[in-house]
Amino acid sequence: MLAAARTAFAERGYDGASIRAIAGAAGVDPALVHHYFGTKDALFLAAVEAPADPDDFLPEVLAAPPDRRGAAVVGVVLRVWDGPTRPAALALVRSAVNHEWSATLLREFVLAKVIRRVVGTMDVPVEEREARGALVASQVVGLVMTRYVLRLEPLASASPASVVAAIGPTVQRYLTGEVVLPGSDRP
Amino acid sequence: MLAAARTAFAERGYDGASIRAIAGAAGVDPALVHHYFGTKDALFLAAVEAPADPDDFLPEVLAAPPDRRGAAVVGVVLRVWDGPTRPAALALVRSAVNHEWSATLLREFVLAKVIRRVVGTMDVPVEEREARGALVASQVVGLVMTRYVLRLEPLASASPASVVAAIGPTVQRYLTGEVVLPGSDRP
Numbered sequence: 286m287l288a289a290a291r292t293a294f295a296e297r298g299y300d301g302a303s304i305r306a307i308a309g310a311a312g313v314d315p316a317l318v319h320h321y322f323g324t325k326d327a328l329f330l331a332a333v334e335a336p337a338d339p340d341d342f343l344p345e346v347l348a349a350p351p352d353r354r355g356a357a358v359v360g361v362v363l364r365v366w367d368g369p370t371r372p373a374a375l376a377l378v379r380s381a382v383n384h385e386w387s388a389t390l391l392r393e394f395v396l397a398k399v400i401r402r403v404v405g406t407m408d409v410p411v412e413e414r415e416a417r418g419a420l421v422a423s424q425v426v427g428l429v430m431t432r433y434v435l436r437l438e439p440l441a442s443a444s445p446a447s448v449v450a451a452i453g454p455t456v457q458r459y460l461t462g463e464v465v466l467p468g469s470d471r472p
Numbered sequence: 473m474l475a476a477a478r479t480a481f482a483e484r485g486y487d488g489a490s491i492r493a494i495a496g497a498a499g500v501d502p503a504l505v506h507h508y509f510g511t512k513d514a515l516f517l518a519a520v521e522a523p524a525d526p527d528d529f530l531p532e533v534l535a536a537p538p539d540r541r542g543a544a545v546v547g548v549v550l551r552v553w554d555g556p557t558r559p560a561a562l563a564l565v566r567s568a569v570n571h572e573w574s575a576t577l578l579r580e581f582v583l584a585k586v587i588r589r590v591v592g593t594m595d596v597p598v599e600e601r602e603a604r605g606a607l608v609a610s611q612v613v614g615l616v617m618t619r620y621v622l623r624l625e626p627l628a629s630a631s632p633a634s635v636v637a638a639i640g641p642t643v644q645r646y647l648t649g650e651v652v653l654p655g656s657d658r659p
Contacts, residue, residue: 382569382621392622419618419627420638426622427614431606434569435579435613440606443654450652451607455642465637467630 290332299397336373355457416466420459477519486584523560542644603653607646
């Protein structure tokens with residue numbers, strides 16, 4: 286079932302993949318999938334081997350005032366990565382860097398479960414949301430890579446508060462500030 | 473010789489490792505190391521398996537006016553990664569994510585051969601340089617990860633010019649702008 290779910294989510298995305306289709310591909314009854322995993326959401330988290338459930342920390346981000354949302358994003362990322370979930374999160378990053386299908390799943394996970402939900406609550410035009418979300422991801426993923434994977438100093442041992450103060454404004458600008466949006470205008 | 477060089481550069485850094493010590497660890501004459509690799513610089517590039525020689529593109533960055541240095545950094549990163557060196561660069565990133573020693577080498581390479589040389593030419597206090605360099609790395613590494621590894625749209629297929637316009641200002645702020653520097657104040 287998990288293998289069928291990974292294929293479906295990677296090929297059709299979170300919204301496009303249905304429990305019915307996943308059950309069909311796995312040759313089981315949809316009721317069995319529901320029995321084992323409950324919701325499509327839980328099946329997705331299991332398929333991705335997500336180290337943390339975004340529902341546990343997203344409410345805190347979304348509760349922050351719109352002009353503090355950037356700092357809240359950085360703060361939550363640091364809390365997840367500075368906590369006991371770091372080994373599982375690191376394993377997910379390693380897998381995504383090593384395997385195309387895993388990169389596709391991680392991208393879909395970050396997009397559907399984190400980025401779209403954060404950017405979707407901001408007061409920006411709908412057509413800007415994906416671009417702003419990708420810019421936010423570029424800074425957050427880079428922070429994770431330099432602080433936790435490459436362990437570049439002084440970022441690696443800096444206090445969470447100072448990292449939020451340094452990088453929060455960048456995420457805030459990408460979310461709501463003036464920014465030239467990266468366009469798909471390459472031939 | 474390469475194995476001894478990797479160990480030496482990873483343990484002592486680029487400046488701390490000497491050709492004499494590397495030759496000693498490898499059980500060969502220093503003249504032989506010089507014969508095979510020429511300079512310590514060339515030996516370092518070979519040890520890291522660097523996909524490109526920073527000397528080929530750094531002059532362009534350093535020639536940009538100080539207030540355009542951020543855009544120049546992003547432009548050069550995109551040119552290296554959009555060109556034929558991408559597979560080798562990707563292999564280096566994969567190795568760094570998978571192996572601690574490789575992460576140490578890549579960090580030392582990026583620090584000694586790229587970041588310090590860019591930040592070293594900026595008009596900022598010496599004690600701010602490492603912190604600003606780490607912040608620049610956090611954005612540049614994240615751009616590489618999202619555009620080339622995770623292939624997050626619209627960043628993955630955006631024109632280089634639009635990516636430079638979106639992300640250049642962030643790098644510029646980290647290089648010379650007002651920023652709270654991440655401090656090593658964690659207990």
